[in-house]
Every structure is written in structure tokens, then in C-alpha cells.
Amino acid sequence: MFMEEISLHNSLGDVQIDAVVGEVIRVYESAFPGQIAGYYVEGSYADRTQLATSDIDLVLVFRQPFAHEEERKAAEQAWDRHNHGSTLEVDIVLTNEQELHDGVNPNVKMGSLFVYGEDVCHRYPIVPIESWTSERMHASYWLLVNVYQRPKPVQLMLDFPDPVDEFYGYTNRTIHLPDGREVPCTRNLVRTTGWAATALLALQARQYAAKKRACVQLYREHIGDEWTSLLEEIETFCRDTWQYLIPDEPAAREHLRAICARTLLFERHFLVLYKDYLLRQFHTTNQEQLTRAFWVQDQSPLADEEVAAARQMAYQ
Numbered sequence: 001m002f003m004e005e006i007s008l009h010n011s012l013g014d015v016q017i018d019a020v021v022g023e024v025i026r027v028y029e030s031a032f033p034g035q036i037a038g039y040y041v042e043g044s045y046a047d048r049t050q051l052a053t054s055d056i057d058l059v060l061v062f063r064q065p066f067a068h069e070e071e072r073k074a075a076e077q078a079w080d081r082h083n084h085g086s087t088l089e090v091d092i093v094l095t096n097e098q099e100l101h102d103g104v105n106p107n108v109k110m111g112s113l114f115v116y117g118e119d120v121c122h123r124y125p126i127v128p129i130e131s132w133t134s135e136r137m138h139a140s141y142w143l144l145v146n147v148y149q150r151p152k153p154v155q156l157m158l159d160f161p162d163p164v165d166e167f168y169g170y171t172n173r174t175i176h177l178p179d180g181r182e183v184p185c186t187r188n189l190v191r192t193t194g195w196a197a198t199a200l201l202a203l204q205a206r207q208y209a210a211k212k213r214a215c216v217q218l219y220r221e222h223i224g225d226e227w228t229s230l231l232e233e234i235e236t237f238c239r240d241t242w243q244y245l246i247p248d249e250p251a252a253r254e255h256l257r258a259i260c261a262r263t264l265l266f267e268r269h270f271l272v273l274y275k276d277y278l279l280r281q282f283h284t285t286n287q288e289q290l291t292r293a294f295w296v297q298d299q300s301p302l303a304d305e306e307v308a309a310a311r312q313m314a315y316q
Contacts, residue, residue: 103127
């Protein structure tokens with residue numbers, strides 16, 4: 001089927017990136033004609049802070065929920081099936097207008113760039129801070145456990161993902177370079193600590209951190225605890241200076257190793273606060289939040305007798 005050329009409502013400031021986003025849209029418009037209301041870019045390309053190693057974060061708003069799980073999986077995999085050989089990573093999140101009625105993710109509502117279709121997000125309110133806190137706290141916990149493949153049940157006194165690795169297992173994700181090489185990077189480290197900071201901002205300060213670049217500044221302004229300097233180092237060095245890559249210089253590698261060592265302590269700090277939050281969640285009357293707590297703990301249970309007892313009581 002012939003399709004006219006995709007014309008973006010807003011450029012991302014780079015001809016190559018615009019072309020990739022246009023091609024993603026073309027693939028989805030062909031596979032799901034008339035079913036997608038709007039396309040949004042979030043993350044670093046939305047606020048023009050991208051690096052050469054940045055990925056493209058796209059949010060697709062379907063008009064209706066998927067009829068069945070197979071249709072959702074087909075939509076999730078549509079770009080991967082089409083894309084062959086590009087070194088640019090594209091992360092795609094799917095939602096629909098029915099979900100937006102309950103509140104739009106602040107990353108989309110406050111921090112995204114509308115690029116194609118119909119800008120429907122302005123019709124709906126931002127997700128309530130209580131719901132955002134629930135989503136972020138559980139998502140951050142799930143992430144720090146599962147992206148590093150930590151053993152389950154999860155211990156409050158968490159260990160390094162890989163104690164014998166130079167960077168303790170925090171550089172387990174790889175990245176494709178323009179020359180075709182695939183090398184280790186710190187994207188998981190930046191992501192897990194950033195998500196935890198966003199969750200704590202919602203929990204402790206009732207603040208939305210809609211843009212990645214604003215997260216650390218908001219953390220300093222509204223929390224300002226002993227972990228602020230670690231979060232600033234991760235942003236300054238892992239993201240900006242080293243651009244997610246592992247540095248070659250011995251002194252820089254030692255600096256990265258020290259950052260990774262402190263990250264474990266920050267994760268343990270987060271887990272203490274997560275446990276307290278989880279206990280409160282098992283007493284909530286909000287069924288959606290309770291269901292989320294059950295699901296996360298079914299998948300990645302926390303090894304704690306107090307949590308186990310509260311969870312059992314909530315089941316009754």
C-alpha cells in the first residue's frame with residue numbers, strides 16, 4: 001500500500017533522527033491503519049539533550065485498547081521485525097486513549113514532543129501523584145532487581161549484581177556504536193538510579209520529574225540527602241562526560257568503579273523506603289494499587305517476614 005511521505009509536526013533537530021522516527025511511524029501506520037491517534041518522543045530527544053549514544057524513546061497512543069494479547073505483542077514487535085541493520089536504538093511504549101482517561105504519564109504530559117497524528121494528550125489530566133508514586137516505586141524496584149538478574153527472593157541487604165566484575169555488574173548492558181561494534185555501557189546504571197530518584201521524588205516530595213535532565217536538580221531541591229552527590233556524579237560523568245561508554249583511562253575507570261560501589265548503598269537505601277511503602281500498600285483501599293503491589297511481589301518477592309505477613313493479610 002502506498003503511503004505519502006511522513007511529515008513530522010516537530011523536528012528533533014537531526015535529519016537522520018527525523019528520518020528514523022518517520023520510518024517508525026510509516027511502519028506502524030501501515031500495520032495499524034487508522035488505529036493510532038498520536039506519536040510522541042520523550043527523553044533526551046524531546047528536550048534536545050541527546051548524545052551520540054542516546055536511544056530514541058517513542059510513545060504511541062492507540063485509539064482503542066488491544067483486542068487480545070497477540071495483537072499487543074504484534075504491535076510491540078512491529079518495528080523490530082522491520083528494522084534491519086540500524087545502530088540507532090528505538091524504545092517504543094504503547095498506550096491507548098482509554099488508559100489516558102485515568103491520567104497521562106508525566107513524562108508524556110510534561111516532557112514529550114508531539115511528532116505525528118493528533119495531539120490527544122492535552123485532553124486528559126496528568127496521572128494523580130498517588131498513582132504515579134505507586135507506579136514509580138514498584139517499577140523502580142522491579143527494574144533494579146530484574147535488569148541485573150538478581151536472585152529471588154530479594155534481600156534487603158542487596159548484593160552487587162556481580163561482585164567479581166570490575167564494575168560490580170552494573171555495566172551489563174551493551175550499546176551499538178556507529179562503527180558496528182557492540183560494547184558494554186552504563187545505560188542500566190543511569191536508568192535504575194534515575195528511576196529510583198524519580199520514585200523518591202514522588203514519594204517524599206510529591207514531585208513529578210517529567211524530564212530526565214530535571215530529575216537530579218529536583219532531587220537536590222526537594223530531598224537534598226546524602227545521595228544527591230551520587231546522582232549528580234552519575235549524570236555528569238556516566239552520561240555527559242563518558243556518554244554511557246566505559247572510559248579507557250585508568251583514573252576514570254577507578255572513578256566509575258567507585259560510583260558503582262556507592263550505587264549499591266543507594267539501592268539498599270531505596271529498598272528500605274520501598275519496604276515501608278509496600279507495607280502501606282498492602283493496607284490500601286485502592287484496588288489498582290493493591291493489584292500492582294501483588295503482581296510485583298509475585299514476580300520478584302522481597303525476602304522479609306513483615307512484608308510476607310502483610311501480604312498474606314491483604315489476600316484475606
